[in-house]
Amino acid sequence: MxxxxxxxxxxxxxxxxxxxxxxxxxxxxxxxxxxxxxxxxxxxxxxxxxxxxxxxxxxxxxxxxxxxxxxxxxTVNETYFFRDFPQLQGFAEKVLPLYLEQKRQENDFSLKIWSAACSTGEEPYTLSIILQEMIEDFDLWNVRIDATDIDRRALRQARLGIYGDRSMKDTPMTYRTKYFDKTSDGWKVLPNVTEYVSFEQLNLVDRVAMRKKRGYDFIFCRNVLIYFNEASRKRVMSYLYDALVSGGYIFLGHSESVGRITAAFVLERKGDFLCYKKP
Known part of the structure; x- marks a missing residue:
């Protein structure tokens, strides 16, 4: 041509x-x-x-x-391990312990998390590491992390689980040693991380597919809503609300807010960050 x-x-x-x-x-x-x-x-x-x-x-x-x-x-696939660390720290230290204690009292040892728009996999793998580090009785829990994205190429990279130094820039050295293997191709995520994560192609505005997503304790949908217009944001947030269990939390990007989109969530401040709880 x-x-x-x-x-x-x-x-x-x-x-x-x-x-x-x-x-x-x-x-x-x-x-x-x-x-x-x-x-x-x-x-x-x-x-x-x-x-x-x-x-x-x-x-x-x-x-x-x-x-x-x-x-x-x-679509843009800029991400890395432990991105927006203050928010992850708040989740790990402020939200997660109290939430798990409530589940223990109910003798419910299942934990279901959704990483929506997971891109190349750094976020769900980060969550797997955080859970193992923070939950003392981790072996008693049935942990499931569902990771979805619309981009097939990104999902192929996620399943491969090999990352360059840019993706690893905020990963503590102790975690690199414990959860990764340094190879000639890059940093390979170890099975003790990947076994809790499953990947699936999903369009967040696909009503039929989104109706199948139910029963999540936590949803991470970070730095995604900024690409939608107002009507699409409301639609997606409605789907995410339905996907959460009562008392579950959704975490958004630092520049995103549901305040003008929906009043269905309860805004909670946890230290230096905000999160949204389903009543």
């Missing part, structure tokens, strides 16, 4: 609307350059002659075909 493929503003708007309909993610006009460059890349990669041919392939192709590939091209 010779020459650069033309992508007009009308074409951009078509893609913007398509992505929003499929994922709930809305790209504002300030992201037009980013959006256009990614679209051009996908047109080139698919061998399409022009935008019209590409868009037809996108809309009418297989459900697991180009639509998923485009979404993967557009």
């Amino acid at each position: 010779s020459g650069e493929v033309e992508v007009t503003q009308v074409d951009l708007n078509k893609i913007r609307d398509f992505v929003f309909k499929e994922t709930g993610i809305f790209f504002e006009s300030k992201k037009d350059y980013y959006l256009k460059s990614r679209i051009k890349q996908r047109i080139t990669d698919t061998g399409c002659k022009n935008f019209m041919e590409y868009f037809h392939n996108l809309v009418f192709g297989r459900k697991d075909g180009e639509a998923i590939s485009l979404i993967e091209e557009l």
